[in-house]
Amino acid sequence: xxxxxxxxxxxxxxxxxxxxxxxxxxxxxxxxxxxxxxxxxxxxxxxxxxxxxxxxxxxxxxxxxxxxxxxxxxxxxxxxxxxxxxxxxxxxxxxxxxxxxxxxxxxxxxxxxxxxxxxxxxxxxxxxxxxxxxxxxxxxxxxxxxxxxxxxxxxxxxxxxxxxxxxxxxxxxxxxxxxxxxxxxxxx
Amino acid sequence: xxxxxxxxxxxxxxxxxxxxxxxxxxxxxxxxxxxxxxxxxxxxxxxxxxxxxxxxxxxxxxxxxxxxxxxxxxxxxxxxxxxxxxxxxxxxxxxxxxxxxxxxxxxxxxxxxxxxxxxxxxxxxxxxxxxxxxxxxxxxxxxxxxxxxxxxxxxxxxxxxxxxxxxxxxxxxxxxxxxxxxxxxxxxxxxxxxxxxxxxxxxxxxxxxxxxxxxxxxxxxxxxxxxxxxxxxxxxxxxxxxxxxxxxxxxxxxxxxxxxxxxxxxxxxxxxxxxxxxxxxxxxxxxxxxxxxxxxxxxxxxxxxxxxxxxxxxxxxxxxxxxxxxxxx
Numbered sequence: 416x417x418x419x420x421x422x423x424x425x426x427x428x429x430x431x432x433x434x435x436x437x438x439x440x441x442x443x444x445x446x447x448x449x450x451x452x453x454x455x456x457x458x459x460x461x462x463x464x465x466x467x468x469x470x471x472x473x474x475x476x477x478x479x480x481x482x483x484x485x486x487x488x489x490x491x492x493x494x495x496x497x498x499x500x501x502x503x504x505x506x507x508x509x510x511x512x513x514x515x516x517x518x519x520x521x522x523x524x525x526x527x528x529x530x531x532x533x534x535x536x537x538x539x540x541x542x543x544x545x546x547x548x549x550x551x552x553x554x555x556x557x558x559x560x561x562x563x564x565x566x567x568x569x570x571x572x573x574x575x576x577x578x579x580x581x582x583x584x585x586x587x588x589x590x591x592x593x594x595x596x597x598x599x600x601x602x603x
Numbered sequence: 604x605x606x607x608x609x610x611x612x613x614x615x616x617x618x619x620x621x622x623x624x625x626x627x628x629x630x631x632x633x634x635x636x637x638x639x640x641x642x643x644x645x646x647x648x649x650x651x652x653x654x655x656x657x658x659x660x661x662x663x664x665x666x667x668x669x670x671x672x673x674x675x676x677x678x679x680x681x682x683x684x685x686x687x688x689x690x691x692x693x694x695x696x697x698x699x700x701x702x703x704x705x706x707x708x709x710x711x712x713x714x715x716x717x718x719x720x721x722x723x724x725x726x727x728x729x730x731x732x733x734x735x736x737x738x739x740x741x742x743x744x745x746x747x748x749x750x751x752x753x754x755x756x757x758x759x760x761x762x763x764x765x766x767x768x769x770x771x772x773x774x775x776x777x778x779x780x781x782x783x784x785x786x787x788x789x790x791x792x793x794x795x796x797x798x799x800x801x802x803x804x805x806x807x808x809x810x811x812x813x814x815x816x817x818x819x820x821x822x823x824x825x826x827x828x829x830x831x832x833x834x835x836x837x838x839x840x841x842x843x844x845x846x847x848x849x850x851x852x853x854x855x856x857x858x859x860x861x862x863x864x865x866x867x868x869x870x871x872x873x874x875x876x877x878x879x880x881x882x883x884x885x886x887x888x889x890x891x892x893x894x895x896x897x898x899x900x901x902x903x904x905x906x907x908x909x910x911x912x913x914x915x916x917x918x919x920x921x922x923x924x925x926x927x928x929x930x931x932x
Contacts, residue, residue, distance in 0.1 A: 424912075431897065438648045438896040450652060 459569040465547045466495075466556060467568035468589045475593035478586065479564035482538045486556035486565060494549035495556060498541040540586060547573075547581040615715070619704065622714030626703040633854055634847040635665035637887065644891045675839030680743055683836070687741030692837065692844035695734030698727040699851040706858045707782035709868045709875035718780040721769060724859060725762075728814065731852060732758040735816075735823060735833045738845070742836040750832025753902065754823035757813060760909040761820075765810035767917030768803040771924040772796055772863050781859070785867025795866040802920045804864040806913050808886070811856035813905070815849060817890055819897035820905055827899075857886035 449456060468478040482499045557565050575581050611617040639654065639661070646653025654661030679688050705720025707713045717723065732755055739751020775796070776784045788794045797804045813820040824832030834845045861867060861882040868875030900908070 434896045435892060438892065441650055442644070442647045442892075444650075450655065 456571065459571055462567070462569045462571050463552055463554070464568040464570040464573065465545060465550060465552075465583060466565045466585070467570075468543060468585050469564050469566050470589060470593060476590055478540055478543070478589055479562050480540055480543065481562045481564065482540055483561060485559045485561065489555045489559045491553065491555065492549040492551055494546040495544070496546075497543045499538045500541055543585045545583045545585055547583055548578050619715050622704060623700060626700050626714065629703070630700070630847060630851045634850045635669060637850045637853070638668065638846070639665045640888075641891050641894075644888070645895050648892075648895045669843070672840050672843040677839050677841055678836075680836045682743040684741040684743070687737045688836075689841075691734050691738035691741055692841045692848075694737060695731055695848040696844050696851070698730040699848050699855060701727045702852075702855045703858075705781055706855070707785050707862055707867060708879045710782060710786065712876050713782055716782065718778065718783070720781040721773065721779040721784075721859070721863075724781075724855065725766065725769070728852065728855065729758070729762065731848065734848075738837070739833040742833070744836050746829040746831070746835045747833050750823045750825075750829045750835070753825075753829075754816065754833060757816070757820065757822060757905060760906055761810045761813040761913075764806050764909060764913035764917040765814060767914065767921050768800075768807040768810065769863065771800055771803045771917075771921045774921070774924050774928050775800065781862045781867075785862045785869070788866040789869045791869070792866070795864065795869070797864040800864065800920070800924070802916060803924075804860070806917050806920070807860055807864065808889075809908075809913060811860060812890060812893065813909070815852045815856055815890075817853065818894035819899050821894075821899060822902055822905060825899055853887055853890060854883060857883045857890070860886055 468480060471477045471479045480497075482497065484497075487495045487497060552567075554567070557567065573581075612621055642664075643653040643661075652661075654664035657663040657667050679685055702724045704714035705717055705723055707720075735754040735758075736751045739747040739749075739754070742748070772784060773779055776787045778784055778787075784796075788796055792798070816823050822832075823829075824834065829835070834842050837845060858879070861879055865882045865886075868879045870878030870881075
């Protein structure tokens with residue numbers, strides 16, 4: 416009986432050492448996380464932030480977008496809306512919707528499954544808005560884009576204090592990023 | 604002027620007063636530094652950064668905390684025994700200053716050279732129990748009273764193995780003078796008492812943790828059961844003083860362990876006091892490590908460990924030491 420107790424005590428003391436080893440190991444393990452406000456994660460290559468426009472080759476100010484409306488139509492959350500005009504028109508005169516941004520399908524002329532304009536005339540993008548508060552990051556727009564004009568941004572640190580701050584003007588963002596010196600629309 | 608000052612310092616009383624002033628300054632800095640270290644150790648063990656916002660790496664956090672504690676209002680609860688209530692923190696912190704006096708940081712750097720230094724430390728550290736008792740009784744609060752009752756029974760129980768382990772070393776060296784005991788172990792690591800008396804060291808360290816009310820023996824202030832135990836009702840700097848006393852007692856216990864078992868100031872290259880402080884704070888780190896590793900014991904377990912294991916082992920160790928000392932003579 417007493418031998419059993421002695422054995423149990425030695426086992427208990429050993430378990431204390433094991434506990435010290437566990438906590439001591441945690442004490443000296445290297446950090447895997449960063450102190451966010453002062454440091455930021457650098458490895459964002461696999462991060463899927465909100466979508467952004469890809470600039471055309473050789474012209475960082477112009478998006479690669481061909482305004483085919485496929486992204487607008489395929490989006491299950493209906494969070495993309497864009498405006499364009501042809502060179503003959505004044506900017507914003509061609510396909511004005513001018514109205515409710517939160518429901519782009521109501522006012523946009525091309526959102527009710529109309530096919531995109533068949534002619535090959537040159538089109539100029541006026542605005543490309545993303546309502547990020549509706550977006551579910553499903554990636555269908557990126558997949559369906561025939562010109563590879565949309566990609567996921569690496570904007571991991573997007574914060575806002577209102578719903579409006581998640582209504583992103585991606586065209587302005589593209590131009591801001593292309594023009595050094597101007598404050599960027601969002602960190603990325 | 605300098606000559607007069609030196610003459611004043613060469614007098615034992617002048618030396619003691621200078622030592623007391625230095626000790627109080629050390630205690631204040633030590634309290635802040637250890638509080639920071641404790642929170643950092645806790646944080647790192649729990650995979651979080653600990654204090655980080657005030658100053659670089661949270662270095663100014665202790666100053667912010669000290670400022671907060673000092674500026675808070677001191678409130679005595681209704682129905683408290685005001686005299687005892689306000690007396691308790693002072694009774695807690697005053698003896699610990701004396702406890703630092705005989706600690707030999709080096710052969711020269713000793714506050715007071717007396718040949719009964721060990722006895723003085725043991726006697727004055729016992730007063731802390733009285734302070735916790737006063738705090739618990741004076742607060743007019745059931746949690747405080749329960750905490751005080753636990754503190755008393757715990758301290759009474761653990762003082763016995765503590766004394767037994769200290770006595771074994773005293774038998775072996777034949778002195779109660781900490782400086783003499785430390786001086787007997789200056790022939791390298793192999794002469795340190797931790798290798799000669801390993802059992803006494805383990806008993807001393809466990810009892811020391813219990814005497815300073817540190818986890819896993821922190822039953823007098825068990826948060827989950829007694830809110831904060833004996834200092835439940837203390838606000839502001841009164842709590843701060845208890846806190847300071849606790850951390851100073853930690854230093855005293857670890858410094859005595861260093862002098863008794865770890866060779867005191869013995870060490871290569873660097874001057875003696877640095878070695879003494881390094882060993883002391885290494886032991887304090889071990890105490891913090893224990894705190895954030897082991898869960899709090901139950902009260903019956905606490906007393907069982909003391910009465911059924913530490914005291915018999917301490918007695919056996921003492922008897923064996925006495926027999927060997929007698930045989931060698």
